[in-house]
Amino acid sequence: xxxxxxxxxxxxxxxxxxxxxxxxxxxxxxxxxxxxxxxxxxxxxxxxxxxxxxxxxxxxxxxxxxxxxxxxxxxxxxxxxxxxxxxxxxxxxxxxxxxxxxxxxxxxxxxxxxxxxxxxxxxxxxxxxxxxxxxxxxxxxxxxxxxxxxxxxxxxxxxxxxxxxxxxxxxxxxxxxxxxxxxxxxxxxxxxxxxxxxxxxxxxxxxxxxxxxxxxxxxxxxxxxxxxxxxxxxxxxxxxxxxxxxxxxxxxxxxxxxxxxxxxxxxxxxxxxxxxxxxxxxxxxxxxxxxxxxxxxxxxxxxxxxxxxxxxxxxxxxxxxxxxxxxxxxxxxxxxxxxxxxxxxxxxxxxxxxxxxxxxxxxxxxxxxxxxxxxxxxxxxxxxxxxxxxxxxxxxxxxxxxxxxxxxxxxxxxxxxxxxxxxxxxxxxxxxxxxxxxxxxxxxxxxxxxxxxxxxxxxxxxxxxxxxxxxxxxxxxxxx
Amino acid sequence: xxxxxxxxxxxxxxxxxxxxxxxxxxxxxxxxxxxxxxxxxxxxxxxxxxxxxxxxxxxxxxxxxxxxxxxxxxxxxxxxxxxxxxxxxxxxxxxxxxxxxxxxxxxxxxxxxxxxxxxxxxxxxxxxxxxxxxxxxxxxxxxxxxxxxxxxxxxxxxxxxxxxxxxxxxxxxxxxxxxxxxxxxxxxxxxxxxxxxxxxxxxxxxxxxxxxxxxxxxxxxxxxxxxxxxxxxxxxxxxxxxxxxxxxxxxxxxxxxxxxxxxxxxxxxxxxxxxxxxxxxxxxxxxxxxxxxxxxxxxxxxxxxxxxxxxxxxxxxxxxxxxxxxxxxxxxxxxxxxxxxxxxxxxxxxxxxxxxxxxxxxxxxxxxxxxxxxxxxxxxxxxxxxxxxxxxxxxxxxxxxxxxxxxxxxxxxxxxxxxxxxxxxxxxxxxxxxxxxxxxxxxxxxxxxxxxxxxxxxxxxxxxxxxxxxxxxxxxxxxxxxxxxxx
Numbered sequence: 012x013x014x015x016x017x018x019x020x021x022x023x024x025x026x027x028x029x030x031x032x033x034x035x036x037x038x039x040x041x042x043x044x045x046x047x048x049x050x051x052x053x054x055x056x057x058x059x060x061x062x063x064x065x066x067x068x069x070x071x072x073x074x075x076x077x078x079x080x081x082x083x084x085x086x087x088x089x090x091x092x093x094x095x096x097x098x099x100x101x102x103x104x105x106x107x108x109x110x111x112x113x114x115x116x117x118x119x120x121x122x123x124x125x126x127x128x129x130x131x132x133x134x135x136x137x138x139x140x141x142x143x144x145x146x147x148x149x150x151x152x153x154x155x156x157x158x159x160x161x162x163x164x165x166x167x168x169x170x171x172x173x174x175x176x177x178x179x180x181x182x183x184x185x186x187x188x189x190x191x192x193x194x195x196x197x198x199x200x201x202x203x204x205x206x207x208x209x210x211x212x213x214x215x216x217x218x219x220x221x222x223x224x225x226x227x228x229x230x231x232x233x234x235x236x237x238x239x240x241x242x243x244x245x246x247x248x249x250x251x252x253x254x255x256x257x258x259x260x261x262x263x264x265x266x267x268x269x270x271x272x273x274x275x276x277x278x279x280x281x282x283x284x285x286x287x288x289x290x291x292x293x294x295x296x297x298x299x300x301x302x303x304x305x306x307x308x309x310x311x312x313x314x315x316x317x318x319x320x321x322x323x324x325x326x327x328x329x330x331x332x333x334x335x336x337x338x339x340x341x342x343x344x345x346x347x348x349x350x351x352x353x354x355x356x357x358x359x360x361x362x363x364x365x366x367x368x369x370x371x372x373x374x375x376x377x378x379x380x381x382x383x384x385x386x387x388x389x390x391x392x393x394x395x396x397x398x399x400x401x402x403x404x405x406x407x408x409x410x411x412x413x414x415x416x417x418x419x420x421x422x423x424x425x426x427x428x429x430x431x432x433x434x435x436x437x438x439x440x441x442x443x444x445x446x447x448x449x450x451x452x453x454x455x456x457x458x459x460x461x462x463x464x465x466x467x468x469x470x471x472x473x474x475x476x477x478x479x480x481x482x483x484x485x486x487x488x489x490x491x
Numbered sequence: 492x493x494x495x496x497x498x499x500x501x502x503x504x505x506x507x508x509x510x511x512x513x514x515x516x517x518x519x520x521x522x523x524x525x526x527x528x529x530x531x532x533x534x535x536x537x538x539x540x541x542x543x544x545x546x547x548x549x550x551x552x553x554x555x556x557x558x559x560x561x562x563x564x565x566x567x568x569x570x571x572x573x574x575x576x577x578x579x580x581x582x583x584x585x586x587x588x589x590x591x592x593x594x595x596x597x598x599x600x601x602x603x604x605x606x607x608x609x610x611x612x613x614x615x616x617x618x619x620x621x622x623x624x625x626x627x628x629x630x631x632x633x634x635x636x637x638x639x640x641x642x643x644x645x646x647x648x649x650x651x652x653x654x655x656x657x658x659x660x661x662x663x664x665x666x667x668x669x670x671x672x673x674x675x676x677x678x679x680x681x682x683x684x685x686x687x688x689x690x691x692x693x694x695x696x697x698x699x700x701x702x703x704x705x706x707x708x709x710x711x712x713x714x715x716x717x718x719x720x721x722x723x724x725x726x727x728x729x730x731x732x733x734x735x736x737x738x739x740x741x742x743x744x745x746x747x748x749x750x751x752x753x754x755x756x757x758x759x760x761x762x763x764x765x766x767x768x769x770x771x772x773x774x775x776x777x778x779x780x781x782x783x784x785x786x787x788x789x790x791x792x793x794x795x796x797x798x799x800x801x802x803x804x805x806x807x808x809x810x811x812x813x814x815x816x817x818x819x820x821x822x823x824x825x826x827x828x829x830x831x832x833x834x835x836x837x838x839x840x841x842x843x844x845x846x847x848x849x850x851x852x853x854x855x856x857x858x859x860x861x862x863x864x865x866x867x868x869x870x871x872x873x874x875x876x877x878x879x880x881x882x883x884x885x886x887x888x889x890x891x892x893x894x895x896x897x898x899x900x901x902x903x904x905x906x907x908x909x910x911x912x913x914x915x916x917x918x919x920x921x922x923x924x925x926x927x928x929x930x931x932x933x934x935x936x937x938x939x940x941x942x943x944x945x946x947x948x949x950x951x952x953x954x955x956x957x958x959x960x961x962x963x964x965x966x967x968x969x970x971x972x973x974x975x976x977x978x
Contacts, residue, residue: 161956212953219963265945272942275964301575333967343661344614348524355522363651364644370570370578373640373685377576380689391686395678402654402674410658411667427524434522444570452572 015064020081023057023095024126026050031119044107047115051102054122055095062088081130085454086240086307089447091129093314094232096432098122101224104322104429106329114151114225121147121228128234137241138177141204141234142170148217148229157220165203165213172200173238180246188466189246197243198251204235205292206285208262218281223325230284231314231321236291236306244295245461256296260389263289267396271403274337276324279404283320286393287313287360293390294375298462302378303455308448309371312359312440316368319356319433322426323349327408330420336404339411348422350409352430357401359437361394367440370448499553503564503582505546506592507635509539510628517621526617533607536620540600543631547592550584561585561708563637563701579699581637587709587773587862591634594866598762598873599627605877606754615659619752622659626652630763634770639688639698642774646684646767650677650735653764656755657748669747676744680734684771687727691778694720704777710832710858713840714778725779728771729789736768736822738796742803743927745819749811756811757876761818762869769825769865773858780833780854781840790830797823799924806920810879814872821868825861832857 030050037043065088083091098118121144128140145166152159179193206214218226243251266286273279291313294306326349327334327342334340343350355366362372372394380387422430440447492500516535520526527535554562566580584592603623610616629648636642654677658670692698694716704712714721732738737745748760759765772779772789779785797820804816832854839851878885890897922928953961 158957158959158961160958161953161961164956209952212949212956215949216953216957216961219961268938268942269945272939272946275967278964301572304572333964335967339664339667341661348522351521358651364647369644373578374570374572374576376685377689377692380686381575381693387689388686391682395682398678398681399671399675403671406658406667406671410661410670411664413662422524431522445568448570448572 013068015060015067017060017064019057019061019064020083020091020130023054023061023091024081024123024130026057027054027098027119027123027126030054031116031123034119035116041107043115044105047119048099048102050119051095051099051115051122054119054126055092055099058095058126059092062092080133080136081127082132083130084132085450085457087129087237089311089450090232090237090314091126093311094125094129095122097231097314097318098125098228100318100322100429100432101228104326104426105224106326106423106426114154117147117150118225118228121225125228125232125234129232129237132241134177134180134242137238138173141173141238144229144234145170148221148225151221151225155220155222158216161216162213165210169200169203172196172203173242176200177242188248191248191251194243194247194251195254198247198255201235201239201243201292202255202258204238205233205259205288206235206262207258207289207292208265208285211262211266211285214285215278215281218277218284223277223321223328227318227321227325231317233288233291233310233313235288236295236310239292239295240458244298244458245465249298252296252298254296255292256386259289259292259296260386260393262286263293263393264389264396267393267400270400271396273400274335276328276334276336276404276408279336279400280321280324283360283397283400284317286397287317290375290390290393293386294378297379297382297386298459299378299382300452300455300459301374302382303458304448304452305371305374305378307451307454308444309368309375311447311451312362312367312371312437315433315436315440316356316359316366319352319430319437320360322430322433323353323356326422326426326430327353334408336407338407340408341410341412341414343409345414345420346409346422348427350405352422352434353408354401354405355434356430356437357405358398359441361397361401363398365438365441367437367444367447369441370444374448495553495557499550499562499584500564502546502550502553503566503584503635506543506550507582507631509543509546510624510631513539513624514621514628517617517624521617521621529607529611529616532617532620533603536603536607536623537600539624540596540603540627544593544596544600547584547589547596551589551593554584554589561706565637577697578640579638580641581699582635582641583637583700584635585709587770588635590862590866591770592631594869595627595630595634595763598758598869599623599630601873601877602754602758605757606752609754609880610752615661619656619659619755622652622656623755626656626759626764630767633767636774637700639691639700639703642771643681643684643688646731646735646771647681649764649767650674650681653677653748653755653759656751656759659751659755663750666750669744669750673744673748676734676741680731680741680768683727683734684731687724687731690724690727694724700774709774710776710855712777714781716778716781718782718784721779721781722785725775725782725785725789728775728779729785729792732768732771732826733792734768735771736765736826737819738768738792738823738826739799739924740926740929742796742799742819743923743930745815746807746812746923749809749815753811753876753880756815756879757873760815761872761876765818765822766825766865766869769822769829769861772826772829773861773865776829776833776836776858780836783834783837786830786833786837788830789833790827793823793825793827793830795823797821797827799823802916803920803923806917810882811876814875814879818868818872821864821872825864825868828857828861828864832861 034043034047037046061083065083124140124144128144131137131140149159152162176193176196180189183189203210263286266282266289270279270282273282291306291310294302359366359368362368376387376390379390513535562584564582568577569580570578610619625648629645632645633642636645654670654674657673658666660666688698691703695703704714734741745760749756800816800819800823804813807813807816835850835857836854839847839854842850950962
């Protein structure tokens with residue numbers, strides 16, 4: 012029997028789900044930690060094998076070919092192991108002293124739901140899973156005794172709009188287009204979940220109140236973008252996607268600018284994250300093959316780089332507590348390795364050369380300028396401001412003074428392993444980007460093909476229009 | 492592949508591969524927390540620079556021997572998205588890039604040798620050389636770039652290493668503030684360059700300089716674009732160049748950059764980095780020269796910067812600031828020469844008969860003048876910067892040699908015109924033309940105020956939605972001596 016043909020996808024989700032229950036029964040924190048990491052590691056291995064099986068043997072041989080609501084495709088195949096890796100590295104990098112605070116049981120539950128989301132294409136199962144995914148964060152906030160009203164309000168609105176929109180879409184006849192109000196409801200739901208302004212406040216609030224590790228796990232996979240691709244892009248008219256593009260562009264610029272002036276590191280990170288989520292949606296809103304490919308590349312690079320960046324900030328927090336960015340801390344001499352990782356992952360997130368984000372940002376700017384010059388300028392502005400915000404944070408945390416204490420607070424082995432693994436991926440993706448870009452290009456083409464098949468691309472995307480009216484240039488090709 | 496192609500490809504690989512390997516070796520060791528010892532770092536740097544320099548010289552000899560004025564080394568496609576996007580790794584050796592690459596290797600090598608002694612046993616020795624290797628890679632990639640995308644990547648590497656070296660002394664606040672200022676200007680200029688790159692890509696369907704400017708060798712290449720397109724792209728390129736080369740109105744960052752260690756000041760702001768904007772204008776001149784207005788604008792901005800730097804530099808009270816403005820004055824002149832070449836080239840393309848021939852010849856001559864000016868000035872300024880720390884010692888030696896105090900300029904000797912005008916001029920120079928003040932008052936402060944206002948509105952909104960104070964971050968209190976004054 013070919014080992015790759017085993018149901019790895021189901022095993023990955025099942026392992027996380029079973030792990031959540033088993034770990035919940037364990038009492039001692041050290042046992043919880045060991046078993047928790049073992050389950051999360053196993054889930055990662057299974058998801059990696061599921062992804063490999065998809066690429067090695069194609070969708071026909073992958074578990075999705077069997078009668079199961081779960082399936083991988085070009086879009087989700089690399090995202091699944093990325094999400095599992097995010098969980099694994101976050102768990103591994105958790106300091107023993109903080110293992111009590113880090114809820115392995117809820118983290119595994121969230122992982123099971125997250126993996127299931129990324130392996131689901133059907134609208135209603137996806138709506139159900141997205142609704143279910145809002146529960147673990149609520150429990151986390153309650154367990155920590157933090158205010159939940161703001162989060163609950165936003166998520167209730169998100170789930171309500173999602174159900175309303177999908178009901179409207181299902182109510183249409185098979186031959187008719189989805190009603191505008193239903194598309195609008197789905198669009199609003201996606202924008203809320205992705206933290207588009209002014210609904211971004213739940214993201215900043217979430218990062219304020221949750222433990223940093225759990226906050227990363229819930230936010231970074233960008234489930235809102237996945238919902239947009241599965242639920243909105245296939246059926247929404249062009250104006251709906253343009254609305255997503257516009258709202259996201261404004262959010263990207265606003266959030267990146269806000270990141271520059273933040274006085275506390277978690278809020279700074281939250282705004283940086285909101286800016287990235289918005290940039291990913293900008294490419295989706297433009298929905299040309301190039302911009303969509305850029306968007307998918309950026310999504311992947313954001314998961315890796317922001318995870319590394321977040322873990323570095325979390326490691327700093329573990330040593331020094333919540334840090335103000337309004338003062339110089341001069342921590343470089345005490346934690347030089349963390350400083351290097353901070354800079355590297357931070358710059359990767361804003362698309363610095365040699366890192367995985369470089370090509371993504373280049374492609375996105377190219378795609379945006381191709382479709383709409385102001386959109387391109389907006390993307391550039393967001394990227395430039397993000398770069399300023401990252402260096403400002405670096406200088407505030409690591410330079411400008413001498414730390415009072417001489418106690419060594421170097422990086423631990425487990426933290427080093429987690430951040431080094433991410434850094435290697437970030438650099439490898441930056442130096443050899445083509446294979447990754449190729450998979451994203453295939454996924455983008457499949458998404459647009461699906462949209463065209465359903466007849467929702469009533470008017471061609473702008474480059475296509477240009478191609479119809481002007482002599483064909485190699486860069487203004489109509490969508491295939 | 493012919494023997495010639497194989498040979499040039501091998502040389503190209505050594506020229507570019509050396510700095511890449513150095514960056515990987517020093518950066519990788521730092522990431523693993525095992526930085527190499529000082530002697531090993533110095534030897535690695537020496538080997539990389541010498542091998543790169545020899546390979547570039549070998550390329551020059553090959554070009555002279557074969558009569559090739561232009562050799563392209565194409566390492567193939569790095570990223571491609573269907574036929575919508577192509578990013579090639581390609582390097583071009585021609586009359587512009589070869590001298591600049593040789594100059595870069597010579598000066599970077601000199602600075603490397605100097606710094607290995609100057610920074611001996613400094614805490615930041617390893618950090619300096621990691622940034623130095625990133626700078627060397629960026630400089631070589633920019634100078635030899637055969638595609639605009641490669642040029643942009645190198646440009647960004649140079650910018651980052653420059654900014655981090657300005658903030659090299661981590662224990663003081665001023666370098667951090669100045670590093671952030673420099674970085675902000677650089678990010679603005681990077682954004683302008685990226686927009687220019689994408690626009691060029693869009694105009695011609697590729698970022699390859701051969702496709703953009705035709706296959707003619709510099710300085711004879713001409714791009715096939717309209718005057719309006721040339722003006723639009725030229726404006727973006729000029730903005731990028733102005734940020735990188737500290738042309739007006741961005742000149743304020745140059746003296747701030749002197750916070751870094753002397754070797755970095757020499758190589759970045761005296762010799763190489765500060766000329767990068769001028770280099771960009773030279774490299775892309777076949778495109779923007781198609782617009783007369785653009786040529787005139789480049790020349791005017793160069794002259795204005797030179798005049799500004801001359802006036803402001805006269806009031807400098809420390810040697811590094813004085814040298815930085817002297818450097819800026821010359822960079823302004825180089826840009827003015829490049830702009831004048833553009834105007835002459837435009838006239839050569841439009842006029843007829845003897846006028847056209849004379850104008851075309853003048854354009855070529857001016858391009859060579861600008862290049863020679865760049866090379867000579869970079870060497871002279873490096874020497875001056877490296878001698879700056881021993882200026883007083885040199886002065887005393889001079890006085891000992893002549894047996895009496897050296898003549899010092901009196902206040903009266905420098906006076907021209909009436910006292911009030913003199914005072915105004917002095918104030919203008921002392922405040923560095925009020926450029927930094929203007930940027931702070933009209934750009935940074937309103938930006939920060941508006942966003943802080945948004946932040947405060949957000950707080951009220953989240954407090955209302957939560958029904959209680961929603962921000963834990965408010966309890967994280969800053970200590971005195973805030974970082975906010977940067978913004």
